Amino acid sequence: MALKRGMLIVFEGNDRVGKSTQAKKLVEWFKTNGKLAQFVQFPDRSTPIGSLINQYLKGEQKMHDNSIHLLFTANRWEKFDEMNAALRSGQMVIVDRYSYSGVAYTVSKGIADYEWCRGPEKGLLKPDCVIFLSSDIKMLQNRGDFGKEVYETSEFQSSVRDVYMKLMEPNWNVIDANRNIEEIHQDIVKVVEDKLPNLQQEILKLW
Ligand code: T5A
Ligand code: NA
Secondary structure, three states: OOOOOOOEEEEEEEOOOHHHHHHHHHHHHHHHOOEEEEEEOOOOOOHHHHHHHHHHHHOOOOOOOOHHHHHHHHHOOOOOHHHHHHHHHEEEEEEEEOOHHHHHHHHHOOOOOOOHHHHHHHHOOOOOOEEEOOOOHHHHOOOOOOOOOOOOOOOHHHHHHHHHHHHHHOOEEEOOOOOOOOHHHHHHHHHHHHHHOOOOOOOOOOO
C-alpha cells in the first residue's frame, strides 16, 4: 500500500549556521516536485508564548532559566495538533529547530540535567529525519547579525555544539555547513530522497 503520511524533517545546529535558509529551500524543492510541504519554525514568535520568548532572546525581558525552558517546550506543544494533522494528511513538515535545541541550550547553561530538560518534550512527534548543519563556531561569528541575541557568544555556542553531539541518534544526518548554499541543499536533497521510500506509516513519539 502506498504511504499516506508526510515526512517530519527537523533542522538543527548552532545559531547562524543556515537552518532557516536550508529549511525553506527544502520546502520549495518539495513543492517543485509536486508534494505539499509546510514550514514550521521554533521558536514560533507569533503566538503569545512566542512573544515572551522573543522578548527574552532580545534581552528585553528577564526570565528564570527553568521558566524559559518550559516556554520553549510549551511553544512546541502549541503546534502539535497542526503538525500532526498535516503529516497525517500527507504533507511534508519541515521544522527549523525542535526539542533538541530545547535540550542543547538549557543543558549548556548548566542549570538542569538531560532528564529534566527532556521531560516536558515527552510525547511530541519524533522526527523521521534530523538534518544537523555542522560548522566551526569561528565561521559563524562572521555571518550577518551574529551576537544580537542572548545566546550568541562563541563560548556558549561551543558548549551547545558539544551537547548536540551527545544527543545524536541514528536518524541524524550531519551536513557540512561551511560550503555554498546550493551545495549544502543538494546534499540535503540526497538524504531526503534516500529516506522517503523507507518511511514507516506509524509516527513515533519523543523520548
Ligand atoms: N532556542 C531555540 C532555545 O534555547 N531553545 C529552544 O527550544 C529553541 C527552539 C533563537 C534562539 O533560541 C534558542 C536558540 C537560539 O539561540 P532562532 O530564531 O532559530 O532561535 O535563532 P538562530 O538559530 O540564531 O536563527 P538564525 O536565523 O540566526 O540562524 P539560521 O536559521 O541557522 O541561519 P540563516 O539561514 O538565517 O542564516 C544566517 C545568515 O547566514 C547566511 C544567511 O544569508 C544569513 O545572513 N547564510 C550563509 N552564508 C554563507 N554560506 C552559507 N552556506 C549560508 N547559509 C546562510
Ligand atoms: Na533561523
